[in-house]
Amino acid sequence: MIIFLFSKVSFVFQPVGQILGIVMPPVILALILYYLINPLINVLERRFHVNRILSISVVFIIIAALIVWGIMSLIPLIQSQIDSLIKNWPNYWDSLNKGIQHLFSDPKMHAIQERLADMDKNISKSFEKSMDSIVPQTFSNIGSVFSVVTNVVMILLTAPFILFFMLKDDKKFKQSVIRFVPDRLKKSTSDLLSEISSSLSSYITGQLTVAFWVAVMFFVGYLIIGQRYALVLGIVAGILNLIPYVGSTLALLPSLVIAAFIAPSMVLKVIIVFLVEQTIETRVISPIIVGNKMSMHPVTTILVLLVSAGMYGLIGMIAGIPIFAILKIICTRIFNWFKRNSSWYTDEEIDEGNADDKQNPVPTPISQDIKSSKKDNK
Numbered sequence: 561m562i563i564f565l566f567s568k569v570s571f572v573f574q575p576v577g578q579i580l581g582i583v584m585p586p587v588i589l590a591l592i593l594y595y596l597i598n599p600l601i602n603v604l605e606r607r608f609h610v611n612r613i614l615s616i617s618v619v620f621i622i623i624a625a626l627i628v629w630g631i632m633s634l635i636p637l638i639q640s641q642i643d644s645l646i647k648n649w650p651n652y653w654d655s656l657n658k659g660i661q662h663l664f665s666d667p668k669m670h671a672i673q674e675r676l677a678d679m680d681k682n683i684s685k686s687f688e689k690s691m692d693s694i695v696p697q698t699f700s701n702i703g704s705v706f707s708v709v710t711n712v713v714m715i716l717l718t719a720p721f722i723l724f725f726m727l728k729d730d731k732k733f734k735q736s737v738i739r740f741v742p743d744r745l746k747k748s749t750s751d752l753l754s755e756i757s758s759s760l761s762s763y764i765t766g767q768l769t770v771a772f773w774v775a776v777m778f779f780v781g782y783l784i785i786g787q788r789y790a791l792v793l794g795i796v797a798g799i800l801n802l803i804p805y806v807g808s809t810l811a812l813l814p815s816l817v818i819a820a821f822i823a824p825s826m827v828l829k830v831i832i833v834f835l836v837e838q839t840i841e842t843r844v845i846s847p848i849i850v851g852n853k854m855s856m857h858p859v860t861t862i863l864v865l866l867v868s869a870g871m872y873g874l875i876g877m878i879a880g881i882p883i884f885a886i887l888k889i890i891c892t893r894i895f896n897w898f899k900r901n902s903s904w905y906t907d908e909e910i911d912e913g914n915a916d917d918k919q920n921p922v923p924t925p926i927s928q929d930i931k932s933s934k935k936d937n938k
């Protein structure tokens with residue numbers, strides 16, 4: 561009945577959704593940067609006794625200098641490689657099609673060859689149609705494009721200010737939230753917020769650090785074997801590596817297409833680089849940096865990726881794991897609270913269910929009353 565009534569007044573909550581859509585992007589960007597920068601700020605404050613505001617200002621200046629350096633030196637190189645890749649991509653695709661057709665030129669493969677030819681024609685037609693519709697859609701959607709650009713600029717300008725106050729008042733945030741919580745729930749709420757923050761911090765810093773080293777490994781490997789567009793392919797591999805399990809494999813596909821256009825031996829070299837990178841990442845980098853801090857089974861991770869990708873696409877694949885981890889922490893604590901305060905579970909089951917909470921036990925008056933009543937009954 562409650563769900564039915566809410567569905568009838570959903571228009572009341574539409575402004576809330578719009579407000580969240582405006583506010584959340586800069587907050588999320590600032591939150592990601594917060595978890596990356598805050599450990600450094602804490603080290604400067606605790607070990608070297610540097611004023612927190614001064615250390616934040618110095619870190620901001622260093623980041624701004626790195627951004628300017630990147631724009632002045634790396635952006636032109638990346639842009640030239642991207643322009644060359646876009647210009648030569650049709651040739652790479654045609655060469656790949658010819659190679660595949662030559663591979664299946666055997667009469668026994670005639671049916672497969674026809675299907676490949678039909679697929680190629682369909683792809684070419686859809687590409688031509690999309691190109692024909694780009695120009696009119698561009699002129700008709702100039703307002704929406706301008707709106708998107710404005711939103712991106714506002715996010716980039718607003719996020720640093722939010723980040724500054726997150727770093728400056730990080731200890732006050734949890735206190736300001738907990739003061740609205742009833743007294744008997746303050747301890748458990750504080751532990752819950754700390755656990756969520758620790759989980760998000762380990763996931764964000766770990767994933768971004770691994771993505772950086774993946775980009776470096778692909779870039780160095782492609783330089784060694786002489787692969788074209790090594791910098792762009794390395795950056796793409798690092799970005800796609802944020803998608804668990806399938807990111808590096810997706811990044812391998814454009815490199816294989818380019819390698820197939822160069823020489824068959826280059827394809828083998830690219831595969832060797834991929835295997836070496838995967839070995840180093842899975843055996844050395846990921847266990848050291850990330851480990852198993854999310855405490856998620858691989859099957860659970862795959863199912864979460866399938867659901868989040870089906871519902872929200874690429875953004876869902878990237879954000880699905882941390883959101884699921886937060887929900888898991890909340891649901892686990894609620895269930896453990898229920899087991900502590902319910903007479904449906906024996907003491908052994910309660911102790912087994914609270915094995916993860918032994919470090920921070922949260923006794924409640926209700927649970928104490930239940931235990932005392934059990935003793936009286938005995």
